[in-house]
Amino acid sequence: MADYKLIMRDGIWDNNVVMAQMLALCPLLAVTSTATNGLGMGLATMAVLLTSNVIVSLLRNIISQEVRIPVFILLIATIVTLVDLFMNAFMHDLHKVLGLFIPLIVTNCCILARAESFASKQPLAPAAMDGLMMGLGFMLVLVVLGGVREIIGSGTLFANAALLLGNGFSFLDMRLIENYRGLLLMVLPSGGFLALGFLLAGKNWLDIRQADRAAIEAEKARIAAINAIDEDGVDPRAQP
Amino acid sequence: MEFNQIKKKIVYHPVLLAGIALIAGAMLVLADAGTRDEIEKRKAEDLQASLKQVIIAKEHDNNLLNDTIILHEPLEHTDPETGVTFYRARLQGKVVAAAFQVIGMGYSGPIYIMMSVRSNGSIMGVRVISHAETPGLGDKIEVAKGDWIERFQALSLSNRTAKQWAVKKDGGDFDQFSGATITPRAVVRAVHQGLLYFKTHRSKILELEAKHG
Numbered sequence: 127m128a129d130y131k132l133i134m135r136d137g138i139w140d141n142n143v144v145m146a147q148m149l150a151l152c153p154l155l156a157v158t159s160t161a162t163n164g165l166g167m168g169l170a171t172m173a174v175l176l177t178s179n180v181i182v183s184l185l186r187n188i189i190s191q192e193v194r195i196p197v198f199i200l201l202i203a204t205i206v207t208l209v210d211l212f213m214n215a216f217m218h219d220l221h222k223v224l225g226l227f228i229p230l231i232v233t234n235c236c237i238l239a240r241a242e243s244f245a246s247k248q249p250l251a252p253a254a255m256d257g258l259m260m261g262l263g264f265m266l267v268l269v270v271l272g273g274v275r276e277i278i279g280s281g282t283l284f285a286n287a288a289l290l291l292g293n294g295f296s297f298l299d300m301r302l303i304e305n306y307r308g309l310l311l312m313v314l315p316s317g318g319f320l321a322l323g324f325l326l327a328g329k330n331w332l333d334i335r336q337a338d339r340a341a342i343e344a345e346k347a348r349i350a351a352i353n354a355i356d357e358d359g360v361d362p363r364a365q366p
Numbered sequence: 367m368e369f370n371q372i373k374k375k376i377v378y379h380p381v382l383l384a385g386i387a388l389i390a391g392a393m394l395v396l397a398d399a400g401t402r403d404e405i406e407k408r409k410a411e412d413l414q415a416s417l418k419q420v421i422i423a424k425e426h427d428n429n430l431l432n433d434t435i436i437l438h439e440p441l442e443h444t445d446p447e448t449g450v451t452f453y454r455a456r457l458q459g460k461v462v463a464a465a466f467q468v469i470g471m472g473y474s475g476p477i478y479i480m481m482s483v484r485s486n487g488s489i490m491g492v493r494v495i496s497h498a499e500t501p502g503l504g505d506k507i508e509v510a511k512g513d514w515i516e517r518f519q520a521l522s523l524s525n526r527t528a529k530q531w532a533v534k535k536d537g538g539d540f541d542q543f544s545g546a547t548i549t550p551r552a553v554v555r556a557v558h559q560g561l562l563y564f565k566t567h568r569s570k571i572l573e574l575e576a577k578h579g
Contacts, residue, residue: 159501193379197386204390211397215404310502
């Protein structure tokens with residue numbers, strides 16, 4: 127029985143594509159000038175990851191060890207081309223924004239990495255879950271990074287969200303700072319590197335703080351146990 | 367024979383790869399057939415939208431997309447193979463203006479510009495369709511970010527001399543942007559080249575040689 131909670135935790139936080147594995151940085155930095163672009167790219171990548179994990183997992187028994195890499199690449203390239211065609215036909219405005227980057231999903235090493243290290247060794251359900259969660263983790267980073275760069279860079283959040291999600295979601299489109307002249311640096315790629323640096327530092331800080339807290343808790347428990355022995359001269363652990 | 371044993375045979379690998387390639391190919395053919403019309407429609411809509419920006423709607427009564435002429439004479443940065451497509455605007459059968467695309471070499475790659483010229487040789491409108499110029503510096507050529515591009519309206523080869531078709535820094539008549547000279551210079555040059563091209567091939571574009579109708 128696969129541990130879905132662990133897969134979920136791994137995908138979103140502990141083994142996050144960007145923040146832990148440091149993969150897929152090229153599409154990450156290229157598209158995250160706005161939160162909407164990040165969301166669109168995240169959804170497209172998630173769809174590809176999920177589909178590729180599912181197919182690789184289904185075929186894992188017939189794919190031989192020797193030709194697995196070309197087979198994976200062939201599958202991934204096909205899926206990406208299908209996504210590209212469907213986006214061009216049915217989400218054309220978004221495709222105009224992201225079109226350049228969609229074919230690049232093929233070279234997104236995290237998809238091949240998940241096929242090789244997870245989906246090819248796991249049954250369907252955990253593989254699908256892994257694709258979904260890794261994709262979700264990637265998407266969250268894209269949206270957060272896009273949001274931060276958009277707010278600081280141009281004073282808006284989720285600009286043109288209606289292009290991506292339909293007119294029902296135009297309420298997401300916000301102008302947070304009125305008459306803002308914008309900070310060009312954050313819109314340019316260098317701003318992407320800067321924001322990513324702070325994001326990684328933040329994640330590491332949270333992880334270290336949590337590790338420290340756990341260590342302190344363990345220490346406290348140990349001291350309490352020793353104190354208990356000191357007070358009555360009897361080791362409580364010795365009691366039956 | 368056991369499946370695991372078959373799997374170890376050398377011939378299994380190419381057969382597997384070929385089989386998967388075949389299935390993948392079939393999927394792509396199906397998807398292409400299913401989306402091609404839709405994609406063509408979207409492209410036509412894009413083109414129509416950009417034509418609408420440079421051709422004033424009430425000055426013509428025909429469908430621009432159906433009335434085209436392609437010239438293969440060389441124009442800067444345009445592939446002579448594909449040529450320059452002129453979309454002709456007619457009023458009661460007479461060509462009153464033509465829209466076409468010119469390309470300028472900007473700071474970071476080509477700038478695609480749609481421009482339209484009236485039959486008397488003056489500019490009806492100019493719009494930038496797509497570019498990759500620096501946001502915040504070079505992107506003032508977009509109509510959404512500034513009115514610089516509107517400046518071209520009604521200009522022609524006769525009311526501006528060849529020397530005036532340049533940015534002010536080069537002794538011309540057009541403003542450059544602070545921090546970005548290459549971008550407006552490329553746009554001015556491309557529009558000027560477009561006007562010269564129109565003038566050279568005017569009779570073909572406007573159907574002046576042809577008989578009435």
